[in-house]
Amino acid sequence: MLDARTVLQMNEVRLSDYRPPDWLVPTVALDVRLDVDRTLVTSRLTVTRNGDHRRPLRLDGQDLETRRILVDGAPVEAVPNGEELVLAIPGDSAVVEIEVAIAPRTNTRLMGLYGSDDLLVTQCEAEGFRRITWFPDRPDVLSLYTVRLEGDAAQFPILLSNGDRGAAETLDGGRHAVTWTDPWPKPSYLFAMVGGQLAALRDEFVTMNGRRVELAIWTAAADVGRCSHAMAALKASMDWDERIYGREYDLDQFNIVAVSDFNAGAMENKGLNVFNSKYILADSETATDADFDAVAGVVAHEYFHNWTGNRVTCRDWFQLSLKEGLTVFRDQQFSADQGSAAVRRIDDVRALRAVQFPEDAGPHAHPIRPDHYVEIGNFYTATVYNKGAEVIRMLHTLLGRDGFRRGTDLYFERHDGQAVTCEDWVAAMEAATGRNLTQFRRWYDQAGTPTVTVHMARAGRQLTVNLAQSLAATPGQPSKAMMHMPFRLALIGRDSGRRIGDERLVELTAGETRLVFEDLDEPVLLSLNRGFSAPVKVVAPASRADLAFLAGADDDPFARWEAMQRLSLDVLATDDDPHELVDAIAATLADGAAGRLDPAFVGEAVLLPTEAFIGDQASVVDVESIHRRREAARAAIAAVLEPQWWQAWHWHSGTGTALNAGAKGARRLANVALAYLVTAGSAEALAAARQQYDGAATMTDRIGALSALINTDTPERDACLADFYDRFAGNGDVIDKWFTVQALSTRADTLEQVQVLLRHKDFTLHNPNRLRALVGAFAANQRRFHAADGSGYRLLADQLLAVDRINPQSAARLAVPLGRWQRFDAGRGALMQAQLQRIAGTAGVSKDVMEMATRALA
Ligand code: ARG
Numbered sequence: 001m002l003d004a005r006t007v008l009q010m011n012e013v014r015l016s017d018y019r020p021p022d023w024l025v026p027t028v029a030l031d032v033r034l035d036v037d038r039t040l041v042t043s044r045l046t047v048t049r050n051g052d053h054r055r056p057l058r059l060d061g062q063d064l065e066t067r068r069i070l071v072d073g074a075p076v077e078a079v080p081n082g083e084e085l086v087l088a089i090p091g092d093s094a095v096v097e098i099e100v101a102i103a104p105r106t107n108t109r110l111m112g113l114y115g116s117d118d119l120l121v122t123q124c125e126a127e128g129f130r131r132i133t134w135f136p137d138r139p140d141v142l143s144l145y146t147v148r149l150e151g152d153a154a155q156f157p158i159l160l161s162n163g164d165r166g167a168a169e170t171l172d173g174g175r176h177a178v179t180w181t182d183p184w185p186k187p188s189y190l191f192a193m194v195g196g197q198l199a200a201l202r203d204e205f206v207t208m209n210g211r212r213v214e215l216a217i218w219t220a221a222a223d224v225g226r227c228s229h230a231m232a233a234l235k236a237s238m239d240w241d242e243r244i245y246g247r248e249y250d251l252d253q254f255n256i257v258a259v260s261d262f263n264a265g266a267m268e269n270k271g272l273n274v275f276n277s278k279y280i281l282a283d284s285e286t287a288t289d290a291d292f293d294a295v296a297g298v299v300a301h302e303y304f305h306n307w308t309g310n311r312v313t314c315r316d317w318f319q320l321s322l323k324e325g326l327t328v329f330r331d332q333q334f335s336a337d338q339g340s341a342a343v344r345r346i347d348d349v350r351a352l353r354a355v356q357f358p359e360d361a362g363p364h365a366h367p368i369r370p371d372h373y374v375e376i377g378n379f380y381t382a383t384v385y386n387k388g389a390e391v392i393r394m395l396h397t398l399l400g401r402d403g404f405r406r407g408t409d410l411y412f413e414r415h416d417g418q419a420v421t422c423e424d425w426v427a428a429m430e431a432a433t434g435r436n437l438t439q440f441r442r443w444y445d446q447a448g449t450p451t452v453t454v455h456m457a458r459a460g461r462q463l464t465v466n467l468a469q470s471l472a473a474t475p476g477q478p479s480k481a482m483m484h485m486p487f488r489l490a491l492i493g494r495d496s497g498r499r500i501g502d503e504r505l506v507e508l509t510a511g512e513t514r515l516v517f518e519d520l521d522e523p524v525l526l527s528l529n530r531g532f533s534a535p536v537k538v539v540a541p542a543s544r545a546d547l548a549f550l551a552g553a554d555d556d557p558f559a560r561w562e563a564m565q566r567l568s569l570d571v572l573a574t575d576d577d578p579h580e581l582v583d584a585i586a587a588t589l590a591d592g593a594a595g596r597l598d599p600a601f602v603g604e605a606v607l608l609p610t611e612a613f614i615g616d617q618a619s620v621v622d623v624e625s626i627h628r629r630r631e632a633a634r635a636a637i638a639a640v641l642e643p644q645w646w647q648a649w650h651w652h653s654g655t656g657t658a659l660n661a662g663a664k665g666a667r668r669l670a671n672v673a674l675a676y677l678v679t680a681g682s683a684e685a686l687a688a689a690r691q692q693y694d695g696a697a698t699m700t701d702r703i704g705a706l707s708a709l710i711n712t713d714t715p716e717r718d719a720c721l722a723d724f725y726d727r728f729a730g731n732g733d734v735i736d737k738w739f740t741v742q743a744l745s746t747r748a749d750t751l752e753q754v755q756v757l758l759r760h761k762d763f764t765l766h767n768p769n770r771l772r773a774l775v776g777a778f779a780a781n782q783r784r785f786h787a788a789d790g791s792g793y794r795l796l797a798d799q800l801l802a803v804d805r806i807n808p809q810s811a812a813r814l815a816v817p818l819g820r821w822q823r824f825d826a827g828r829g830a831l832m833q834a835q836l837q838r839i840a841g842t843a844g845v846s847k848d849v850m851e852m853a854t855r856a857l858a
């Protein structure tokens, strides 16, 4: 018997094994007869030999019933060998025709063609096309597609695929067909088709060269009214990409379809984006301000992929960050341009630290360009996406806006229509700017979050600053080389409170960098890694008084927020009285009240770091102490500043439904204030929460009030929770919030409540959003998930194993929290490992889950 690890190694795909494809497929013609139980797919591939070799044509397939294979019109007797079909082709080209049957109804993996509500829809990235037909399912095989979709006209009145809509046919027996032609060569992962009863919100966009593009967002008829925010974001994205990157849309149509069951956020299929409905549907009744921003961000992301991903695509899946890191950077830039750039940057950093830093510090650490995988679905990670975006941002910082733009122009000019590598990207940046990025390339190879340790020494009017970089070992990478990082810093006068001199952009390349500042007239403090210019941890000694000073004086919004975070972490790491923190929050609120800070920033700055983030700072996460200290600090901040919280709430609540930065900021601050008021615990606060809940004009205010109440044991809590369910029953995206808010409660009965919710009639393992809303959210509830008796771990493992039989990709994601066992005390660590072992030892577990569990145990 082979052990699990050996089996995994045998299935490992390595970057160093990359070979160009033996056969190319210039054209693909698909004829699809849609049927929920049995869809027939006939493909007609022209194949041409690539290079001088005699190797056969190898095609990928999964869960296909193969009915017929013809090569140049002649039937061949080839039999698939598992997930591979090998065809001997005598000449240098041939026409291969294959007919298969597939079963969308039983496709619970949501890869390939599957059913969602009454629709049939596809997801092909990364390796889903092989579940539709036999094909060389790899991103460096680019083809021109013609797709004829046929189906029952009543059941599938709308038939969509990539490219431009062509001839429609009316057929006997109530059937019809539509043919779509995509004029742009694309890899199979960008293929899409959709059939079903859909209504559209329509609009149009005229491109910079006068091309009139028909835009449509397709959804159930009842939801069309909730698509306008997404449509506005789409048009803004099209305009922005023209202005900022000179990129124009290249088809006459752009279609988006929103579906309820979707593994990821959305998918950039050429001309036919398919979205998780939670990133399309939004109105003020049902979507929070954060949801509205997420809709705009994801719409922009998928649209931007048309150039960064589709026109220029990836050679192989190790290059995933080529398109994802770059496209996340582009969507972040776009969102920052839509208003409140400082708050957007803080949110981006918050997300990076919450998900990517722990990944980089744990057993699943990998470089943004991994060099081996077993299941590529496991590498759609915060590292590839969010750290990948930080790497692109560093290039932007190093090269400057104009240099970066010359680099992207050259990249598109050189590689349009090609499947390329991260190396091609960096090379274009070098060629366009003359910069040497040799050392910078290490960001693509080395995993882990670097640390920059800062020391300063003052002698008279001179200040010496020493910056030392280090990078700890990660799995498979015992020793590391020095990184090239852009590090922005400035001096802030300790008396004047003003910046002294200009901000400096220092390029750290050596182990230690020494900076000398002369002629200083007053004591100074360092404002470090301004704008979070490098995705690193900064260790710098600073007293609480100095941090409080910076929290009120730093002229870089990120650094100012960061000073407050550092002060909070410092206080929360002890049992000290939190008066320094209380005073700093009071000062921030006063700056806000005096109009010196905008409410959105104040709402960010006065939030304490999460329990998880506090835990990340220590070598061993002390679950109970972290919770106890943070709650004690919250109680003190709530009690001492109660009048200020009332003032903030009165000023900023009831802002209405406007979506401008001012209104969003006001709602944010009002809800933070309300949470503190409820923590202080007066009867008036509970009444205010109830009043806000009942009178809420927006989901932001309604869920804000419910969240403020959720940790309490009060009739108000129970009444609002019950009302919320009744009010929104049937709206899946909103009911997800109802599950999440309960899973995140700090109450002692939360685990029990989650058990009850797992049996709720609206809970299902089949819908990834619902699974994440309940089980995923619970695993993020540090205090309750990490119950000392291991009951939280058992609950997670039970659900993971149950989902694995339905949807391995969803299941594998649930292994991540257990993989952090080394960070907890021995008792918890052993209980977490025991669940990982149980998972890895379960017969028939998917390779997705096996890879995650085995790596977590290594
Ligand atoms: N490319 C998609 C995006 O825009 C995500 C695809 C997700 N695929 C997966 N196997 N998880 O980010």
Ligand code: ZN
Pocket: 301, 305, 323, 324, 327
């Ligand atoms: Zn993407």
